[in-house]
Structures are given as C-alpha cells and as structure tokens.
Amino acid sequence: MPSDSFKNTPSDGRLSRLLDRDAISAWLFLLPALSLLSLFVLYPIGYLCYLSFTSGSFTREGVHWVGLRNYWRLFLSPDFWQVLGNTGYFTVATLIPSVLIPLALAVLLDRAIALRGWLRAAYFIPSITSLVAAGLGFRWLFQTDGAINAGLTLFGIAPIPWLQDTTWAMPVLILLSIWKQLGFNMVVFLAGLQTIPTSRYEAAELDGAGAWQKFWHITLPGLRPTLIFAAVTTAIFTLRSFEQVYVITGGGPLNSTNLMVYYIYEQAFAQFDFGYAAAAATLLLIAAIALVYWQLKATEETE
Known part of the structure; x- marks a missing residue:
C-alpha cells in the first residue's frame, strides 16, 4: 500500500x-x-x-515554400532601405514634438482651472477627426495654389511646391501626424499629473524651490510611466501610418515619403508579391512587439 x-x-x-x-x-x-x-x-x-516564408498567394495552389528568400530580398533591396530610412526619420521627427508639446500644454492647462475643460476639448478634437479627412484638408492647404502659399505671397515669399519637393513633402506628413497625436498625448499627461501628490509641490515650495526645479525634480519623475506610455503609443502610431501617405503624397515625390506600411500595401496589392510584403510586415510586427516589451519592462522598473 x-x-x-x-x-x-x-x-x-x-x-x-x-x-x-x-x-x-x-x-x-x-x-x-x-x-x-x-x-x-x-x-x-x-x-x-x-x-513570409512562401511565394505568397491568396490561393492554395499559388503558395510555395521559399524559406528565407523574401527576407534576403528585403535586405538586398535599395527601395526597402530607403523606405526604412524614411520611416525612421518620420518616426523620430514626429515622436519628439508629439511628446514635448503636449507635455508643455498639459502642465499649463493643469494650472488653468477655469478654462481647462474647454481647452482640453479644443486640443483633443484632432484626435477624433478622421485621418483621411484631415489628410485631404492638409493636401488642400499645402498644394501649390493652396492657402499656405497664398499666405506666403502676402509676405513676399515665393510659393513653395510643398508636395512636389523631396525636401518639403515629408515635413507636411510629419506636421499632420503631430497635429493628430497632440490632443491624445495631452489628455494622457493631464491624467498623469493628477496622480502626483500636491504635498510634494507644497514641500518643495517650503524649501524655496522654483517652478523649473519643481518641474524637473517632481513633475518629470512623477510622469515617467506616463512619458514611456506616450512615447511608445506615439511610436507605434507613426510606424503604422498609412492614410497620410495614401491621401497626400502617394509615396512621392521620388519615393521620399514612402513609409513602411504604404510600402507593404504597394507590394501586396499593386505588385501582388504577398510573400515579400508579409516578410516586411513581419519585421514591422517585431519592431512593434519590441517597443511594447520595452514599455512593460520600463514601467516595471518605475514601480
């Protein structure tokens, strides 16, 4: 037993x-x-x-195993590296203002008690506006005979071919993306500011700390998890950007505004090279997962 x-x-x-x-x-x-x-x-x-490891097709008969050939084609493609550079430039140039400007606005609105509700709603409107509609509006504003060039001529400045110039086309997309993300990040920072105990600011005032010292030593450390969240969500928003390119520039001029998601769309639904597009999409997915993993690890360290 x-x-x-x-x-x-x-x-x-x-x-x-x-x-x-x-x-x-x-x-x-x-x-x-x-x-x-x-x-x-x-x-x-x-x-x-x-x-991503096949020739790619929507039909069973068209799928053939090709191993790592699609990934090898990506790394050998000059167009892919140009698109990767465009995406990196677009992400960094959008991310930094999309975090710093809403942070400054949130700190200012946190003190404007009387107008906080109205200003918060005004800044948040872009976040709930259709990106396609906003893109059409920006395309109208920045076309050669649009309102922006009309305003420049009033100051004696020659019209700028915003959407036809390889130097100026990308800044237009970046400006639209910042405008779109500004309200969401501002509301996130406002919520984060409410979690910082007011007793810390009162103690700092008793010690003679100024506004900048309170911001640097109390506000920023208290907002660290919020800053990480806003940075990661903004980065993912920029990485998956498609509507701006599709509506405003179509990836031009000379492929200078072609971003990763639009490149994947072109390869899949214009070239019908689904395996190649799936390989590029898999790399983009890995980048997004890495960002989320970094956010979780960084948030754990702050707790």
Whole structure:
C-alpha cells in the first residue's frame, strides 16, 4: 500500500484548481473573447509569419515554400532601405514634438482651472477627426495654389511646391501626424499629473524651490510611466501610418515619403508579391512587439 504522502501530489492540486467550479465558470466566460482573439488576431499573425516564408498567394495552389528568400530580398533591396530610412526619420521627427508639446500644454492647462475643460476639448478634437479627412484638408492647404502659399505671397515669399519637393513633402506628413497625436498625448499627461501628490509641490515650495526645479525634480519623475506610455503609443502610431501617405503624397515625390506600411500595401496589392510584403510586415510586427516589451519592462522598473 502506498503511503498517504503520495496521495495528494502537486499535479493533483493544480488539476483540482483547474477543475474547480469557479475556474470552469471563468474559462466559460472568457471563451467567446478568446475565440474572437484567436480568430481575428492570433491566426492572422500566425498566417502572416507563415506567408513570409512562401511565394505568397491568396490561393492554395499559388503558395510555395521559399524559406528565407523574401527576407534576403528585403535586405538586398535599395527601395526597402530607403523606405526604412524614411520611416525612421518620420518616426523620430514626429515622436519628439508629439511628446514635448503636449507635455508643455498639459502642465499649463493643469494650472488653468477655469478654462481647462474647454481647452482640453479644443486640443483633443484632432484626435477624433478622421485621418483621411484631415489628410485631404492638409493636401488642400499645402498644394501649390493652396492657402499656405497664398499666405506666403502676402509676405513676399515665393510659393513653395510643398508636395512636389523631396525636401518639403515629408515635413507636411510629419506636421499632420503631430497635429493628430497632440490632443491624445495631452489628455494622457493631464491624467498623469493628477496622480502626483500636491504635498510634494507644497514641500518643495517650503524649501524655496522654483517652478523649473519643481518641474524637473517632481513633475518629470512623477510622469515617467506616463512619458514611456506616450512615447511608445506615439511610436507605434507613426510606424503604422498609412492614410497620410495614401491621401497626400502617394509615396512621392521620388519615393521620399514612402513609409513602411504604404510600402507593404504597394507590394501586396499593386505588385501582388504577398510573400515579400508579409516578410516586411513581419519585421514591422517585431519592431512593434519590441517597443511594447520595452514599455512593460520600463514601467516595471518605475514601480
């Protein structure tokens, strides 16, 4: 006869917890959400990774395993490296103002108690505006005979071919993206400011600290998790930018505004090179996952 010490093993305990009525009920409630998540998120991601190792096609007969050939083509393609440089430039140039400007506005609005609600709503309007509609508006403003050039001529400045010049086309897309992201980040920073205890500012005032010292030593450290969140969400927003390019420039002139998502779209639905496009999309997915992982690790360190 086995001893009683072998009757209740750790595996039996885990199994009993899994078969517990509350656990079964929880899994039943989660089942619809998990099914939808698997169908619309996990399966497409898995199929994307599989497609990146094939010739790529929407038909079963057209799929042929090619291994790492699509990734090798990416690294040998001058167009891919140009698009990668465009995306990096666009991301950095959008990210920095999209964090610093909303941070400054949030600090100012946190003190403007009377007008905070109205100003918050005014700055948040771009975030709920359709990006396609905003893109059409910016395209009208910055066309050769548009309102911006009309204003410049009033000051004796010659019209600038904003959307036809390789130097000026990308700044137009960056300006639109900053305008779009500004309100969301401002509201996030306002929420973060509410979590900083006012007692810290009162103690700093008693010690004779000035406005800049309070901002540098109290506000910024208190907003570190919020800053990380805003930076990561803005970076992901810029990495997945498509509507701006599609509506305003179409990737031109001379491929100078072609960003990664638009490049993937062109390769998949203009060139019908689905395997190659899937490889580029997989690399973009890895970059986004790396950003989210860094955010989680950095947030854990601040807690």
